[in-house]
Amino acid sequence: MSDNRREFIAAIDQGTTSSRCIVFDRDGRIxxxxxxxxxxxxxxxxxxEHDAAEIWANVQEVVAEALDKADITRENVRALxxxxxxxxxxxxxxxxxxxxxxxIVWQDTRTxxxxxxxxxxxxxxxxxxxxxxxxxxxxxxxxxxxxxxxxEGLRERAEAxxxxxxxxxxxxIWNLTGGTDGGVHVTDVTNASRTLxxxxxxxxWDPRICESIGVPMAMLxxxxxxxxxYGEARGVLEGVPVASALGDQQAALFGQTCFSPGEAKSTYGxxxxxxxxxxxxxxxxxxxxLTTVGYRIGDQDPVYALEGSIAVTGALVxxxxxxxxxxxxxxxxxxxxxxxxxxGGAYFVPAFSGLFAPYWRSDARGVIAGLTRYVTKAHIxxxxxxxxxxxxxxxxxxxxxxxxxxxxxxxxxGGMTSNNLLMQCIxxxxxxxxxxxxxxxxxxxxxxYAAGLAVGFWPDTxxxxxxxxxxxxxxxxxxxxxxxxxxxxxxKAVERTMGWIEEEK
Amino acid sequence: MARTIQSLERAxxxxxxxxxGERRLGLSDIASALxxxxxxxxxLLRTLQQEGFVEQxxxxxxxxxxxxxxxxxxxxxDVHELRARALVWTDDLxxxxxxSVYLGVLHQQGVLIVHHVFRxxxxxxxxxxxxxxxxxxxxxxxxxxxxDPVARSQAxxxxxxxxxxxxxxxxxxxxxxxxxxxxxxxxxxxxxTWEGVASIAAPIHDHRRMPVGAVAVTGAVERLCxxxxxxxxxxxxxxxxxxxVSRDLGAxxx
Numbered sequence: 001m002s003d004n005r006r007e008f009i010a011a012i013d014q015g016t017t018s019s020r021c022i023v024f025d026r027d028g029r030i031x032x033x034x035x036x037x038x039x040x041x042x043x044x045x046x047x048x049e050h051d052a053a054e055i056w057a058n059v060q061e062v063v064a065e066a067l068d069k070a071d072i073t074r075e076n077v078r079a080l081x082x083x084x085x086x087x088x089x090x091x092x093x094x095x096x097x098x099x100x101x102x103x104i105v106w107q108d109t110r111t112x113x114x115x116x117x118x119x120x121x122x123x124x125x126x127x128x129x130x131x132x133x134x135x136x137x138x139x140x141x142x143x144x145x146x147x148x149x150x151x152e153g154l155r156e157r158a159e160a161x162x163x164x165x166x167x168x169x170x171x172x173i174w175n176l177t178g179g180t181d182g183g184v185h186v187t188d189v190t191n192a193s194r195t196l197x198x199x200x201x202x203x204x205w206d207p208r209i210c211e212s213i214g215v216p217m218a219m220l221x222x223x224x225x226x227x228x229x230y231g232e233a234r235g236v237l238e239g240v241p242v243a244s245a246l247g248d249q250q251a252a253l254f255g256q257t258c259f260s261p262g263e264a265k266s267t268y269g270x271x272x273x274x275x276x277x278x279x280x281x282x283x284x285x286x287x288x289x290l291t292t293v294g295y296r297i298g299d300q301d302p303v304y305a306l307e308g309s310i311a312v313t314g315a316l317v318x319x320x321x322x323x324x325x326x327x328x329x330x331x332x333x334x335x336x337x338x339x340x341x342x343x344g345g346a347y348f349v350p351a352f353s354g355l356f357a358p359y360w361r362s363d364a365r366g367v368i369a370g371l372t373r374y375v376t377k378a379h380i381x382x383x384x385x386x387x388x389x390x391x392x393x394x395x396x397x398x399x400x401x402x403x404x405x406x407x408x409x410x411x412x413x414g415g416m417t418s419n420n421l422l423m424q425c426i427x428x429x430x431x432x433x434x435x436x437x438x439x440x441x442x443x444x445x446x447x448x449y450a451a452g453l454a455v456g457f458w459p460d461t462x463x464x465x466x467x468x469x470x471x472x473x474x475x476x477x478x479x480x481x482x483x484x485x486x487x488x489x490x491x492k493a494v495e496r497t498m499g500w501i502e503e504e505k
Numbered sequence: 506m507a508r509t510i511q512s513l514e515r516a517x518x519x520x521x522x523x524x525x526g527e528r529r530l531g532l533s534d535i536a537s538a539l540x541x542x543x544x545x546x547x548x549l550l551r552t553l554q555q556e557g558f559v560e561q562x563x564x565x566x567x568x569x570x571x572x573x574x575x576x577x578x579x580x581x582x583d584v585h586e587l588r589a590r591a592l593v594w595t596d597d598l599x600x601x602x603x604x605s606v607y608l609g610v611l612h613q614q615g616v617l618i619v620h621h622v623f624r625x626x627x628x629x630x631x632x633x634x635x636x637x638x639x640x641x642x643x644x645x646x647x648x649x650x651x652x653d654p655v656a657r658s659q660a661x662x663x664x665x666x667x668x669x670x671x672x673x674x675x676x677x678x679x680x681x682x683x684x685x686x687x688x689x690x691x692x693x694x695x696x697x698t699w700e701g702v703a704s705i706a707a708p709i710h711d712h713r714r715m716p717v718g719a720v721a722v723t724g725a726v727e728r729l730c731x732x733x734x735x736x737x738x739x740x741x742x743x744x745x746x747x748x749x750v751s752r753d754l755g756a757x758x759x
Binding site: 027029030328329330331332333334335415417418419420438439440469470471472473474 | 584588592593596600620632634
């Protein structure tokens with residue numbers, strides 16, 4: 001039984017491992033979820049690809065699944081929002097809609113050498129002032145260049161306007177709105193800010209940088225805001241406005257309703273992404289963070305953000321389980337760590353592939369420091385959790401240094417938020433409250449919110465804030481002198497990771 | 506000497522025989538090794554197979570020890586695992602009921618709170634993870650005692666102190682409360698632990714349908730009750746949540 005008076009917003013999350021569609025009601029509560037994983041293609045070490053045709057088929061499937069589970073039709077859906085894995089790069093034929101190559105996934109490192117070459121004598125900060133990003137293999141621009149260089153005849157066709165570029169938001173929106181039959185070729189400011197091709201100040205493609213990287217501007221999508229009607233959907237959702245697009249981390253910032261400068265969210269998964277709202281200010285980072293667009297609602301001023309990522313957080317717990325065999329499940333790390341009062345003097349710096357923000361030392365490797373006869377596996381478990389907490393502290397410190405904004409509270413989401421000891425530990429080392437919201441799916445929720453705003457389903461961001469509910473809050477319990485001493489010890493341990501890998505001779 | 510049960514002795518002999526090395530045995534090998542009729546041996550094996558203690562190779566038809574035996578010695582469910590599995594469902598329960606949600610397990614003759622979701626009204630609340638609640642008076646405790654024999658014997662043994670005028674302390678009356686809880690599948694506490702506070706709880710089962718914990722909503726008695734009775738809407742929400750968590754832990758539908 002479907003009821004035409006019931007109204008919902010649907011959000012598509014085109015992620016790295018799966019595509020999902022979640023239907024939300026007006027209170028921001030989850031009504032139904034459709035989900036399907038897609039294949040991870042590893043053609044050779046360091047290369048990761050996705051089949052974009054498979055992804056589009058899955059997206060259609062999960063939308064139908066979510067509507068079906070909610071027992072609603074397109075008439076009950078007021079708008080559709082998109083959030084996506086960032087930076088993953090696809091080129092396709094405008095005339096046929098056929099991808100010319102698999103999508104190159106953000107983790108793929110094939111453009112490492114190209115990025116060094118593009119840095120020339122300036123180095124990886126060559127485009128940082130304009131784009132907020134270092135020249136690194138994650139970002140889309142160099143991936144486009146690689147495809148143009150390596151797929152036969154592609155450059156000529158791109159220059160002739162026969163080939164379209166897009167991150168996964170563009171691909172999904174183009175197909176949703178009709179594909180070869182009038183599909184719109186757009187991207188949003190947050191996704192465009194991860195290409196290395198957009199100027200953060202003008203929010204437009206930078207012709208000089210496009211030229212330097214070697215990307216013909218004819219193939220680039222139009223940059224639009226994160227919250228506006230791009231077009232109407234065809235197919236299952238015939239006529240439903242496609243009304244938002246946000247990169248996944250920015251969507252989480254939006255879903256956590258971090259709408260004021262100084263508000264920050266941290267998503268704890270395999271790795272961790274921390275974003276701080278810096279308002280209308282483009283804050284240049286001198287401490288190894290990224291400057292990015294947080295979101296832009298319609299023709300309002302853009303809201304910028306600083307982003308810091310930690311490569312190894314949940315991955316360290318997995319390592320304790322899979323490589324060390326000290327625990328049977330990820331959740332058991334808390335049981336083991338809780339069996340002792342403190343770390344017993346041990347510190348674990350998981351610089352498995354070097355140190356990232358704020359150090360950026362590729363010559364570093366992981367260490368466990370401070371070992372004595374006294375230390376047990378339980379102390380190591382505790383050190384594992386503390387490593388995530390201290391790394392969060394380092395990012396937060398760098399953000400405060402760059403922005404001059406002091407963090408008042410940290411909103412958290414992601415799988416690791418079920419770890420009570422870890423959340424307490426983060427609050428202790430930050431000396432700030434850590435807050436978990438009631439809806440764990442903040443990424444999809446952010447896309448739904450932005451779409452709902454665009455069609456007037458919600459009147460303004462205040463209405464969204466009113467939907468936000470605190471599920472748990474951890475407040476600092478650590479004495480200041482203990483915190484200082486522990487931080488010093490952590491920093492000493494970090495120092496011991498550096499210089500392990502010697503320069504290649 | 507007390508009477509022993511012959512079929513159990515025979516079942517034990519079958520398990521010992523199969524544990525005797527890395528081997529699979531056919532029905533006639535087992536029957537002749539134990540001096541049993543084939544039909545008797547087959548009955549034993551089928552029963553053991555149903556319980557998961559024995560597995561039959563689909564190709565050769567031979568028998569070996571089952572995975573369930575390994576789990577017997579390692580049956581404890583990590584409470585942090587329980588919290589991780591329950592997170593989404595308990596959030597949803599807090600939102601739909603508008604009340605705070607607790608997840609409790611049996612611990613040292615009381616209820617240990619392993620997860621707590623705030624009441625969704627933006628008021629200042631303190632996380633109560635790690636706190637202990639009494640076994641005999643709370644909805645969580647009564648549900649644990651009703652379903653888990655260990656909890657039941659502890660609840661019968663402890664001093665059931667009258668915390669309010671409504672606390673049930675008499676052993677016979679308490680047994681009746683447990684029976685009622687089992688019969689209807691949920692437990693309640695209306696001002697039996699704290700004045701002005703009511704609570705509704707339902708059991709969480711693991712993949713073997715063992716009771717591993719309980720989930721409860723707790724709030725002001727005037728919100729949880731209407732006309733002196735627990736609101737059926739809230740009972741249904743709590744039971745739905747408990748079932749969803751149980752399903753995530755691998756318990757079948759029941």
